[in-house]
Every structure is written in structure tokens, then in C-alpha cells.
Amino acid sequence: MAYRVLCGLFGAALLAVGLLFFLQFFAYQEPGSEPAIPTGPVGHYFVAFTGCALVGWAGGLLGAARHPGAGRTVGTVTAFALVLSAVYRMVVWLIGDYHVFLGSLPRVEAALFLLLALAFVWLRPPHPGKEAA
Amino acid sequence: MLRWLATAAIVALLALDLFLPSTSLGRRGTEAAARADIDGAVGAIGETLPDIALPDLEGDLVRLSDLRGHRVLLIFERSVDW
The missing domain is CATH 1.10.287 (Helix Hairpins)
Incomplete structure (x- = not known):
């Protein structure tokens, strides 16, 4: 049970951060926008990639929360x-x-x-x- | 067995993390303080700078005394902006 809660909570946190990073890339493209993450175009390229990876990681954790044995x-x-x-x-x-x-x-x-x-x-x-x- | 090995490695890292500031390596973590302005280190405003020498874009050494009589602007920056 504790493993399911751990996977569920950590997975949800990673999903939120991952989506935030992914969306931040698009927010940065808005002309004149102030970047929430203090980096430039190349940095945001990697931030978006990190976001995608976090969403994938979160999926695995949320799956483990549902089926811990698997x-x-x-x-x-x-x-x-x-x-x-x-x-x-x-x-x-x-x-x-x-x-x-x-x-x-x-x-x-x-x-x-x-x-x-x-x-x-x-x-x-x-x-x-x-x-x- | 593997679980105990993993635990030992993680606990060792945790101990290193906690004691990092007190290690000789960790004291470099105060580099920010070392970079801060230190009164009197290179002279106060209005005083003459020491005769420093720095390479120009061609790699030739330029001494501050070579520029005596000219206005000199020193800029320190990181050239990479990502």
C-alpha cells in the first residue's frame, strides 16, 4: 500500500512538473514574454525535452501505483x-x-x-x- | 543483498551531502562569497589600480600601464548566453 501511495504521489508530482516544463517552452515563444525559467532559447529546448521525459516517467509511476506487482x-x-x-x-x-x-x-x-x-x-x-x- | 548494497550507497551519498560544507571540497561551495567584492582587494574607487596584465583578442599581453593616458573600461562577463 505504501509503495502505491509513494508511486502515485511522486508520479503525480512529476506529471505536473513535466507538463509545466513542456508548456513553458510555448510560453517562452510569446514575443516579449518574461521566462519563468531563467534561460534562453537553447535552454528552453532542453526544458521542453525534460518535460516530455518527466511525463513519460510519471506514466510509469502512475502505472506502478495501479499495479504495484507489475x-x-x-x-x-x-x-x-x-x-x-x-x-x-x-x-x-x-x-x-x-x-x-x-x-x-x-x-x-x-x-x-x-x-x-x-x-x-x-x-x-x-x-x-x-x-x- | 542488492537492496542492502543500494542502501549503503545511498546512505553514503546522504552522509556526503550532509557533511559537504565541512569538507575541504565543500568549502569551495562558498565560492560565491569569494567572488563578492572585497574592500581593498583591488583598490577603492578613485585609487590607482595595480598594474595588471591581460591577453587581448590576439593573445598578446596588454599591461594596464601600456594604456596610461587613455580611458580604460574593464568589463567582466560570460560570453555564452543560453
């Missing part, structure tokens, strides 16, 4: 992606350019992502074969 792998890859996200945020915190803009936020996010990764590792349902054994 969505075990989603938990594994989500934990892995969260660890990768934490690692680069820790590096970001070391780099002055980002530090000026974000302060200690990347480190806080990294800690949060690592705790979430732990939750995905431990709440993931057991393999159906092992459960039967």
Missing part, C-alpha cells in the same frame, strides 16, 4: 534516477555560478531525493516468485 522495475529505475539527480545536485552546490543563483537549495534537494530513493528501495514489493516461496 511495476517493481519502475521503483528500481526511479531510485536510480533519484540518486543520479542527487549526485549532480551535490556537484552543482560546489560550483559558484549555481551557488549564486540557488544557494544551498541543491543540497537540500539532493538529501530529499536520496531519502526518496531509500523509500523506493525499501517499499518496492518483493519479486512474485520470492513471495510465493
